Amino acid sequence: MSVSKTWVVIIGMTLATLLPRVIPLLLLPGRRMPRGIERWLSLVAPAIMAALLAPELLLVRDTLEGPAFSLFNLNILAAVPTFWVAWKTKSLFGAVATGIAASALLRLAL
Amino acid sequence: MGNKENMQKHASVGFSQANPVLRGAKRSLPVLLGFMPVGMAYGLLAQQLGLGLWDTAGMSLFVFAGASQLMALSMLHGGASVAAIVGATFVINFRHVLMAASLSPMLRVWSKWHCALLGGMLTDESFAIHSVCFAEGDTDPAAAISLNCVIYVAWTAAGCAGYMLGTLIERPEAWGINFALPAMFIGLLMSMLDTRGRPALIAALCGGAVSVALVLAGAESWATLLGALAGASAGYAKGEA
Incomplete structure (x- = not known):
């Protein structure tokens, strides 16, 4: 692939990522929104987190290949103690450390 | 709480x-x-x-x-x-x-x-x-x-x-670091569910389900966006704050 094409892609991607990030924050704050919309927006955060997480857990996929469904994969097993620690301690650091340790130990054990 | x-x-x-x-x-x-x-x-x-x-x-x-x-x-x-x-x-x-x-x-x-x-x-x-x-x-x-x-x-x-x-x-996966990202999302999600109650739980379950379905259907680039829209709407419709 040529160097110039890579940089054309980078510049195009910069616009494609920057505009959705910045425009709402320049236009929306200070505007009065109906309470219903504010309540809907407060539910966007958990919905996005779950939408990012669920395929990572349930569908093991290679970056370059298509999705492959497999239940009882290591990710699901490692998620069990991670969920538990995250819920009990409310510590983000604890959740990440538990997840990494569980994943490594499971790989050693199985 | x-x-x-x-x-x-x-x-x-x-x-x-x-x-x-x-x-x-x-x-x-x-x-x-x-x-x-x-x-x-x-x-x-x-x-x-x-x-x-x-x-x-x-x-x-x-x-x-x-x-x-x-x-x-x-x-x-x-x-x-x-x-x-x-x-x-x-x-x-x-x-x-x-x-x-x-x-x-x-x-x-x-x-x-x-x-x-x-x-x-x-x-x-x-x-x-x-x-x-x-x-x-x-x-x-x-x-x-x-x-x-x-x-x-x-x-x-x-x-x-x-x-x-x-x-x-x-083999980075041998060190468990490939699970760091999902573990982080789990931690972040749990702290949101703790403060936002039942509508947030419904939003998360629906968002995750729609996202998985779209990935399986081959529409991976749409999964997060549509999962978020569907999840927030389901939580809004089903749960009372």
Whole structure:
């Protein structure tokens, strides 16, 4: 692939990522929104987190290949103690450390 | 929820630190653990697909979006057109419109510059932390932007490190670091469910289900965006706050 094409892609991607990030924050704050919309927006955060997480857990996929469904994969097993620690301690650091340790130990054990 | 749990939650996001810049930086530490492996994986893949170091670092510096960067590498490798790559990036990152919009009601007193800085460096991870902190009442722009800056520098550094490590790490999954990202999302999700109640649980379950269904259907670039829209709407319709 040529160097110039890579940089054309980078510049195009910069616009494609920057505009959705910045425009709402320049236009929306200070505007009065109906309470219903504010309540809907407060539910966007958990919905996005779950939408990012669920395929990572349930569908093991290679970056370059298509999705492959497999239940009882290591990710699901490692998620069990991670969920538990995250819920009990409310510590983000604890959740990440538990997840990494569980994943490594499971790989050693199985 | 009891007092004890509230104190623990504040401690977990570094609420106690008085200096806002340090407070923001401290909050970034657990998420660094989550996304640095992704940044390194991006650098490694870029190196294997024959990109130069400057291209690799440049994409991290300018694009600053993990999923899109990994996707762009595989599309470049597959010979996709510029328009196809930029279009897919736009679809994947359109979820940031929702994130930025959901933060905006809490930023009434912020200046335009602060808003632009917050938005320009918004990521899934920083959004999640901002969302939790703003809801807890800490809307200091210095803390929020400091967190963004640390993540920005660390993301680029991780990409370069991955590039230079090249093939040194042959099986990163043996160290469990491939699970760091899902573990981070689990931690972030749990702190949101704790404060937002039943509608949030419904939003999460529905968002996850729609996202998985779309990935299975082959519409991977739409999964997060449509999952978020469906989840928030389901939580809104089914749950009473």
